[in-house]
Amino acid sequence: MILPEGIRAITEPKDMAAFLQGVRGETGNSPAVLLPETTEQVAQCQRYLESIDTPFVAQSGNTGLVGASVPDDTGTQVLLSLSRLRDTFELDLANRSLRVSAGFRLSEVNDRLAEHGLFFPIDLGSDPMIGGMLATNTGGGRFLRYGDVRRNTLGLTVVTGDEVLRLGSPVRKDNTGPDWKQMHIGSCGWFGTITEAILSLEPVVTDQATALVVPSSDAGMLTLLRHLETRVGPLLSAFEFMSRAAMAHTFDHAAALKNPFARGEIPETAVLIELSRPTKAPWDTALDEVLEAVLSEAWELPEAPIEDALFGRPQEIWALRHALSEGVKSAGPLIAFDLGFTRDKVIAFRAAMTRKLAADFPMMEICDFGHLGDGGLHFNLVKTDGPVESAFEQELRDYVVDEAVTAFGGSFSAEHGIGPKNIKYLEKTPDFQKAWHSGAGNPVLSGSGLIPRV
Template sequence: MQEADMASYCRDWHGDVEASAIAVLRPANTEEVAHCVKTCSQLGLSIVPQGGNTGLVLGGIPDAPASQVVLSLERMSRIRHIDAEDFSAVVDAGCILEVLKDAVAEQGLFFPLSLGAQGSCHIGGNVSTNAGGINVLRYGMTRDLVLGLEVVLPDGSVLNLLRTLRKDNRGIDLKQLFIGAEGTLGIVTAVAIKLFPQPLQVETALLGLHSLDDAIALYRRARYECCDLLSAFEFMPPLAFDLAIEAMPELVMPLEAGAPAYVLMEVSGSGRVDVRALLEGFLEAVMEEGLVIDGTMASTKAQSAQLWSFREGMNEGQAKRGLHLRTDVSVPLSKLAAFVHDTSAALTLALPECESLAYGHVGDGNVHLNVLPPASYGLQERQRVIATGKKIINEWIDRYDGSISAEHGIGRLKLADFEARLPAAQRRVLEGLRQVINPAGLMNPRCILSDASSPESAV
């Protein structure tokens, strides 16, 4: 592979970071992955595993070009089998998430992991980063959807845990060690996943509210009154719609009067429950009470898709604004509104020339609090904004006993911030696991944990 062909494997999704590597390896099956790992071990080369390269924390981007190879799973895209009676499937790690979702839907089944990058991200990458998405409040993180794994260990041996059992209490659940490990303990090559009946009724509503506090109050009501059928609940400020329209000018704001805050919610189900009547009754009650001041319900799949286009489009709009601060944090749900208020005020005070944007998955306490510099800012000014904004946000996260990474992972981008907050006992356990499973430090070094003993530490 020529250097020009390698470029896309060494550049992050947003194009903010460009690197290089000795080579890009593209095995087609588990045996070839094992052979690659053994060969790299013999040569003393470090491996950076990579899925669809849609990660946001540089966990799949090399950082030592003289001693690293990228191992891409893109050729391992096979769906091994779908078992409708068992509500399970087994797929290669390189299977694109959207391809998997479409394949199981043809058999009346549903895989609930839903991400903006689902058209290009891989299921193996989803597992390795414990991806979240919009359906976490109902179905959980990726961790909750995995039944079994196949993993190539750092010595090239294959650990086969591809079981589809729902209950298996034979000691420690080893597969959990590799979920969210970001390729530092081994390379996930296949995944056994949990499936659900395909929701036959999906109802989507965009609602205008007075504040984030009201959005959280609405969520609590919805959790009780819409029961377990509430599948998504997203908070968006007015700026989100401006950004979405900047990226997708064909979008038309569906609500006439501007509101200080918005919620995009979805209720879904199958069987004999009338989901639309349930949502209509719920919305009628909260609008009469004044909790919701405006709203619209999608009457067709196309209208529902357009409402969701605003949620996805605002990410594209932010990208068009150039290099900016992107965060992925979480706090207890009961503290979310106060955290956003306090942190946003601190950002405005320190960076009055910038726009801050808070949005996210209200139902699980996850908020993306981003900072957008003015268009006129150059690289150095943008880097200053990012450093200042990150420091402020992390300080408030600490005050609210939250997490600096709710769903994106640690990778290399958040390594220093993670280690600065890592309790000694937790570090000992993590380092002990790595020492036992990846003693040579060749598997994705300096991802999640720094390693002074890794071959590149002197590079």
């Protein structure tokens, strides 16, 4: 392989190892890992690989959960790492925007912005790179207040098969034509590799109030959510539910976490509620008082949606929420789903699957949690009787996805993108079939999902 001049490549197996394994244990093989440092070098790599008819996998932060960030095991796919794309970090304070390379991690971006009182408002338990966040349209825990990556992106630079596209601009109001950047955000790499973005920023939150609420019933969670949205409006920044099984495994795994529940008895479900704002004006009521007041009102509602409420420091309460993924992962062989529904269907789906799995897959323990405020559900199933065989996993995945999509009108990928774990379900969707038959190309797995090779 003779690469364009100036582009670094890794070919030694021991040096490539870290790039060829995903966070859920997926592994692959590759003849080389390419490490471009600029948009133009990415373009040179892609043109070169196209000229020798070699498929590639574009890898961002390698934090994805659907197996899309590593090559397959054929050893024919080159890995194109975006980790060295770090040449641009241009903050425009007046416009409250940031032009940034795709290789910066979310934590790095927010650390640099903190001194200016700004942040990129996507809250995650992991630490992905900006390119991967854009390719998968990440949401996160504060979607309810700030929306997803799509809502907070002004412009993109994308390398397609033969050119570099600059889409959008720092101008927020521009209706001079179609918003082409939106075709790439959340597209999982179908049309090209994102190398740079212009992000819209938000003032750092300095005033917060949080509570862990024990709902009186699953239906009570929706009653409480509607009450909060009516009474506090945009102050409501998070409404996250956690199941008892997920919390129990997390407390077992993370010994430093404090169990805040009375006598240590973990409830069937708990809801993390957060109110927040950038600053507190002299005339503003303290958010702790606001939260206590609206929850007291909820106690008096005819539906009585609250059984208990625990108030505490935001960092401590969020520590439990952010530890859930690792806690569940530690419980045993895990089969995880990232599902999206209308908000009422989250509750209905959970109830139906609790009954159905107990009958048809009794060895699976439901350890779910999610973003009830936006309909997102991390539906995690832990196998309690031994290892997961590939045939069994596929049978269970088909079972759960069919129920979610067919019976409840949901999405099989709320924010994790498309990869080997779920591509078969994409291929069955009407939109995919239309694109395929209209000549969109032959999709092959890439770093964030799919790249059409036209």
